[in-house]
Amino acid sequence: MSRTIKGILFDLDGTLLDHRGAADAAIIAWASALAPGHPRLAEVAALWAALEIPHLAAWQAGECSLEEQRRRRVRALCRELAVEAPADLEAAYAGYAEHYRRGWAAYPDVAPALAGLRGYTLGILTNGSQGVQEAKMRAIGLDVGPVLTGERLGGHFKPSPDCYAAAARALGLPPEQVLLVGDDLDNDVRGPAAAGMPSVWIDRLGTEAAPEGFPRLTSLTELPALLAARYLSGHSYLG
Structure with missing residues (x-):
C-alpha cells in the first residue's frame, strides 16, 4: 500500500x-607528499576508506573524541604503509583535510x-x-x-x-x-x-x-x- x-x-x-572521489584524491596527494614513490601508493585510497569505518564508529560510540579518531586513522595508515608517523598527528590530518575540502x-x-x-x-x-x-x-x-x-x-x-x-x-x-x-x-x-x-x-x-x-x-x-x-x-x- x-x-x-x-x-x-x-x-x-x-x-x-x-565524498569518495574527494577523499581518494586527498589521501593520495597527502601520502605522495609523505612517502614519495612508496610502492603501495596505488592502495592508499582503499586503505584509508577501510580505516574510516572502525575509527568513525569508535567516535560515534563515544569511545574517543573526533580529534582522537582522526589521529588514530593517520597513525594506522602510517603503520599499514610501514612509514614513520608524523610527530604532529593533528597537523598531519589537517593537511589531508585541506586536500579533501578542495575536492568537495x-x-x-x-x-x-x-x-x-x-x-x-x-x-x-x-x-x-x-x-x-x-x-x-x-x-x-x-x-x-x-x-x-x-x-x-x-x-x-x-x-x-x-x-x-x-x-x-x-x-x-x-x-x-x-x-x-x-x-x-x-x-x-x-x-x-x-x-x-x-x-x-x-x-x-x-x-x-x-x-x-x-x-x-x-x-x-x-x-x-x-x-x-x-x-x-x-x-x-x-x-
Missing part, C-alpha cells in the same frame, strides 16, 4: 556530495533532482560531524533544509532507530511520512525501514546487489517520478 510522503531526508556523503563537489544530478521536489520538507541526515557537514553544504552551495547529525540528535547515529525517529521529529513529521534517500544499505535503507521510515537506495557505485523490496535509483533525477508513482496516493506535494 502506498504511503503519502511529505518530507525527504537525504544522506550527504555518497548521496549528494562525492555535489554530484551533477543533485541540483536537477532538487528542482523537482518543491513542496516537500527537506533535510540532511548524516553520520558526519556537525561542523564539517554544514561546511560541506555551504561549499557546494545547496540549501536542503536542516543538517541533522548524531551530535544534533542527542548522540543518536544511523542505524539507531532513535536516530530516524529524532530526525523525523526535527522535520515535524511522523517517520512514516518521511523518505530517506541514501547510498549505504545499512544506514540509509534497511535501518530506516526497520524503524518505520520508508527508504530508497541510490546506487552510485554499482558494487552491491540491490536489496529485495526496496526502490533503487541510479540517479537522483529519478526520484520525483518514483515519488509520484509509488508514494503520493493521489495527493500532490510537488508544487
